[in-house]
Amino acid sequence: METRELRYFVAVAEELHFGRAAQRLGMAQPPLSRAIARLERRLGTALLERDSHGVALTGPGRVLLREGRAALEAVAAAEARTRRAGQPGLVLAAKAGASADLLAGLLAAYGAEPGAVPVEVQLCQYGEQGQLLRRGEADVALLHLPFDSTAGLDTEELHTEGQVALLPAAHPLAARRELRLAELADLPDLPAPRYPRPDGSHPDGPGPAIRDHTQLHQLIALGRTCAVLPESCRAQLGPGVTPVPVPDAPQVTTVLAWPPDSRSRPLAALLRAATGG
Amino acid sequence: METRELRYFVAVAEELHFGRAAQRLGMAQPPLSRAIARLERRLGTALLERDSHGVALTGPGRVLLREGRAALEAVAAAEARTRRAGQPGLVLAAKAGASADLLAGLLAAYGAEPGAVPVEVQLCQYGEQGQLLRRGEADVALLHLPFDSTAGLDTEELHTEGQVALLPAAHPLAARRELRLAELADLPDLPAPRYPRPDGSHPDGPGPAIRDHTQLHQLIALGRTCAVLPESCRAQLGPGVTPVPVPDAPQVTTVLAWPPDSRSRPLAALLRAATGG
DNA sequence: GTACGGCGATACCCGGCGGGTATCGCCGGG
DNA sequence: CCCGGCGATACCCGCCGGGTATCGCCGTAC
Numbered sequence: 001m002e003t004r005e006l007r008y009f010v011a012v013a014e015e016l017h018f019g020r021a022a023q024r025l026g027m028a029q030p031p032l033s034r035a036i037a038r039l040e041r042r043l044g045t046a047l048l049e050r051d052s053h054g055v056a057l058t059g060p061g062r063v064l065l066r067e068g069r070a071a072l073e074a075v076a077a078a079e080a081r082t083r084r085a086g087q088p089g090l091v092l093a094a095k096a097g098a099s100a101d102l103l104a105g106l107l108a109a110y111g112a113e114p115g116a117v118p119v120e121v122q123l124c125q126y127g128e129q130g131q132l133l134r135r136g137e138a139d140v141a142l143l144h145l146p147f148d149s150t151a152g153l154d155t156e157e158l159h160t161e162g163q164v165a166l167l168p169a170a171h172p173l174a175a176r177r178e179l180r181l182a183e184l185a186d187l188p189d190l191p192a193p194r195y196p197r198p199d200g201s202h203p204d205g206p207g208p209a210i211r212d213h214t215q216l217h218q219l220i221a222l223g224r225t226c227a228v229l230p231e232s233c234r235a236q237l238g239p240g241v242t243p244v245p246v247p248d249a250p251q252v253t254t255v256l257a258w259p260p261d262s263r264s265r266p267l268a269a270l271l272r273a274a275t276g277g
Numbered sequence: 278m279e280t281r282e283l284r285y286f287v288a289v290a291e292e293l294h295f296g297r298a299a300q301r302l303g304m305a306q307p308p309l310s311r312a313i314a315r316l317e318r319r320l321g322t323a324l325l326e327r328d329s330h331g332v333a334l335t336g337p338g339r340v341l342l343r344e345g346r347a348a349l350e351a352v353a354a355a356e357a358r359t360r361r362a363g364q365p366g367l368v369l370a371a372k373a374g375a376s377a378d379l380l381a382g383l384l385a386a387y388g389a390e391p392g393a394v395p396v397e398v399q400l401c402q403y404g405e406q407g408q409l410l411r412r413g414e415a416d417v418a419l420l421h422l423p424f425d426s427t428a429g430l431d432t433e434e435l436h437t438e439g440q441v442a443l444l445p446a447a448h449p450l451a452a453r454r455e456l457r458l459a460e461l462a463d464l465p466d467l468p469a470p471r472y473p474r475p476d477g478s479h480p481d482g483p484g485p486a487i488r489d490h491t492q493l494h495q496l497i498a499l500g501r502t503c504a505v506l507p508e509s510c511r512a513q514l515g516p517g518v519t520p521v522p523v524p525d526a527p528q529v530t531t532v533l534a535w536p537p538d539s540r541s542r543p544l545a546a547l548l549r550a551a552t553g554g
Numbered sequence: 555g556t557a558c559g560g561c562g563a564t565a566c567c568c569g570g571c572g573g574g575t576a577t578c579g580c581c582g583g584g
Numbered sequence: 585c586c587c588g589g590c591g592a593t594a595c596c597c598g599c600c601g602g603g604t605a606t607c608g609c610c611g612t613a614c
Contacts, residue, residue, distance in 0.1 A: 001356050002279050004601095018562060031602045033562060043356065045363025050562065052610050059541070060362040066538060067355035067413070074351040078344035079278050079320065085337040086322025136344075152429070261343060264336070281572095295591060308573045310591060327591065329581045 001039070003075050006068045008035050009047065013065040016055045073135070080136030081262070089118040090266050093138035096123035097213025097236055098229075099254050102159055103142060110273040117266045125212045126195050133259060139267055144230065145253040149198065153257040156271055161231045163249035166216075167242050168223040174242035181228070181248050190226040193219070217241060230254075278316070280352050283345045285312045286324065290342040293332045350412070357413030358539070366395040367543050370415035373400035374490025374513055375506075376531050379436055380419060387550035394543045402488045403472050410536060416544055421507065422530040426475065430534040433548055438508045440526035443493075444519050445500040451519040458505070458525050467503040470496070494518060507531075 011021040012032065022029040040047050047061035057065065084091065094103055103121070110116055122138055129141035130148055142158075143150060165184055167174040173183070185192075191207035193216055202209040207225050210216050213236070219225045221240030230252040234243050256274055258267060288298040289309065299306040317324050324338035334342065361368065371380055380398070387393055399415055406418035407425055419435075420427060442461055444451040450460070462469075468484035470493055479486040484502050487493050490513075496502045498517030507529040511520050533551055535544060 001352055002281060003352070004279060006352070006355070019560090027601095028603060029562075030564080030604085034564090035601080037563085043359055043363065045360065047359075052561090054561085060359050063362040063539075064355060064359040067351075067358050071348065071351040071355040074344075074348040075278055075280070075283070078283070078341060078348045081344050082320055082324075082337050082341040083322065085340040086320065262340075296589090304572095305574055306591075307575085307593080310593090312572080314592085329590090331590085 001042075003072060005035060005039050006072055008032055009039060009064060010068050010072065012036055012048065012055070013057055013061060016057075018055065077134065077136035081259070084136065084139065085264070089120055090140065090270060091120045091122055091132075091138045092270075093122045093124050093129040093132040093141040095126060095129060095142065095144065095213070097217070097233070098144060099142055099159070099232055101232060101235055102254060106158075106270075106274050109276075110270050113269050113273050115265075116269065119270075126210065127198055127200075130198070130257075133257060136259075139262070139264070140256055140258045140270060143255050143257045145255060146250060147195075147252070150255065150257050152260070154260050155255040155257045156275060157253055157255050158274060159254045160251050161254075163228050163246050163252060164231050164234065164243040165226060165228050165246050165249075166220050166233070166237070167226045167244060168220055169240050169242045170223065171226070171242075173226075174244065176244055179244050179246050181246060184226065184228065184246070187226065190224075193225045193227055278319075280349060282312060282316050283349055285309055286316060286341060287345050287349065289313055289325065289332070290334055290338060293334075295332065354411065354413035358536070361413060361416065362541070366397055367417065367547060368397045368399055368409075368415045369547075370399045370401050370406040370409040370418040372403060372406060372419065372421065372490070374494070374510070375421065376419055376436070376509055378509060378512055379531060383435075383547075383551050386553070387547050390546050390550050392542075393546065396547070403490075404475055404477075407475070407534075410534060413536075416539070416541070417533055417535045417547060420532050420534045422532060423527060424529070427532065427534050429537070431537045432532040432534045433552060434530055434532050435551060436509075436531045437528050438531075440505050440523050440529060441508050441511065441520040442503060442505050442523050443497050443510070443514070444503045444521060445497055446517050446519045447500065448503070448519075450503075451521065453521055456521050456523050458523060461503060461505065461523070464503065467501075470502045470504055 008021075008025065011025050012018060015021040015024065018033055018036075019029050022032045025032065036048065043060070043064075045060045046058050047064055049056040049058055107119060107121070110119065122132060124132065127148060129138070129143060130150075130153075132138040133141045133153060143153075143155070165173075165179050167190070171190065173179060173187075191205065193207045193210040194202045194205050195210055196202055208215075208219050210219070213233075216225070216227055217236070217238065220227060221238070228246055228249050231243075231245075237243060256271065263271075285298075285302060288302050289295060292298040292301065295310055295313075296306050299309040302309065313325065320337070320341075322337045323335050324341055326333040326335055384396060384398070387396065399409060401409065404425065406415070406420060407427075407430075409415035410418045410430060420430075420432070442450075442456050444467070448467065450456060468482065470484045470487040471479045471482050472487055473479055485492075485496050487496070490510075493502070493504055494513070494515065497504060498515070505523055505526050508520075508522075514520060533548065540548075
C-alpha cells in the first residue's frame, strides 16, 4: 500500500463524498474513484458502501481509516524527524507561561555545556507540546503531569510542586489563606475554564474555552473564571489575579519528554544539564 | 514520502550496498540509486555517505532508518488489520503449551455466547503473540506478565498464579519440597534456557536456545536445562520432568491483550466471556 | 410522468515517472 | 598498470496515474 493511496482513502472516508475529497486532494474525481476501487480490490474487501444516499464506511473501512491515519502520521513523523536531524540545533517545546524559571535555568545550564547547540524554544498552547513531539516537529518538550500524557515517550522528572488557585482579586475567595478543591468546584460566578483535549477540541460546559496561558490570565483578571495551576505560575502574575494555595490539589510534576530511542548527542547533553549531572 | 521510497531506503540502509539492496528488492541498481538521491534531495539532507570504502549512514540516515521501519510497520499493520476486518472470525494468539486450561475455558465460554464467531487459535513460539498483535495478524492474544510486554496494548487481567521449577526427574533438586530462585541460578549442570528477545534473536550463554514449550519440555526431560514456569503448566507435564514450587519467584499474570481502539463486536463479546461478565 | 441535476463509474487519451540496459568515473589491490 | 567492483550517469521504453468526456442511476421538482 502506498501512502498516496492511504491519503486518498482517508480523504474520501472523512468527506464521505468522492467529489469533495478529490477537490481537497487537488485532483479530479475519476482517478480518485479508480484509486479507491483498486485499493479495495487489492485488499480483497469493500471499504466504502456506495448507494444512492451517498457514501458510507464499511467495517473494514472504519479499521483502515483509524489505522491508516496512524500510519500516515508515522510516515509524516519519520519525514519530519529526518528533516530535523539534518539541521543543526534542538527544538524544545514548552507550554507558554508555565515553568518559566525552570525553563530559563535549563537553557542557561545547557548553554554553559561544552559543545552546546542552539536551542529553538517553541512556546505552545495547552497540550500542544506532546503533538509537536509525536509529529517530529520538536526534539524535546516540557510536560506537566498529570495534565499532559507521556504515553509513548521517554521522560525525566525535573520538578514537583503544589498548586494554587488563581482568582480574580476582587472575588470573596481571594481573601482566603487556603482553599480546598471542593470549594472551587461549581462556583456559579466562576465557571471552570475548558482546556483543549489532546485532539484540540474543547469539552462542553459553561466556562470559557482556553487555548493558552495569556487568555486564562486575562479572563481571570476580568472575573470570568478561575483556575488551579502549579505554584511556579506566581512569578508571572499581573494585577487583578490573586493566588491562593490549594493543599489538596494534586502535585504537578514537570518532566522533560522525548521520543523513545532518539537520544542524539545534543539531546543527551540537554538531559545531562537538566538533571544537573 | 511514498512507502516504496521508504522500503528502498531501508533496504539500502540495511545492506549498506546498493547492488545487494537492489537485488533484494528485485530491481536493478541504477533506479535504486536515483530513487535514494531523489529522496535525499526532497528531504534536503544526505542520508548516506558514499565513498570509496563503501556506503555508511549519516545521522539523519540513522533517524530515517529507525523511524522509517516503524512507519513501514504501521502501514503493514494497517493493511493486515483491514484485511482481517474483511474476513469473518477472530484470530487469537496464545503461547503454545501455556495456560491451556484457561484458554479452553475461555473458548468454551465464548462459544456459548449468542452470536459467537469462529475463533482461529494461533499457537505461537515464545514472545511471538505480541508481534502478531502489533503486526495486525491477530485480533487478541494471551500474554503473560511480566514476561511479555504489553506496551501499546489494551489488556484485561484473567488470572494470577505462582511459579514452579521444572527439573529433570533424576536431578537431585527434583526431590526437594520447595526451591528458592537463588538455588536455581547458575547451576553448572542445568544452564538456564535462552528465551528469544522481542526481535527474535537469542541472548548469549551456555544454555540451549528455546523457541517453544515442546523444545523446553524435551530438553528438561533430557537433563539439559531447567526452567521456572507458571504453575498451570503442571497439567501438560509428561514423564521425566518434575515440578517443584518456587515461592519467591514473581507471580505470573495471564492477560488478554488487544490493539487499542479495536474493540469490534466479536472482540467485545470475547472479553465479556473471558471476564465472566 | 418527465425533465433535470447530482454523483459515482466508465471510456479513452496522454505525459511523466519508474524501471531497464549500457556505460562512465573513481578507486583500490594485485 | 591493469583490472575489477561499485555507485552515478545517460538514454530509452512501457505503464500507470491523472485528465476530459460521458454514461447510468436515482431522487426530486413541477
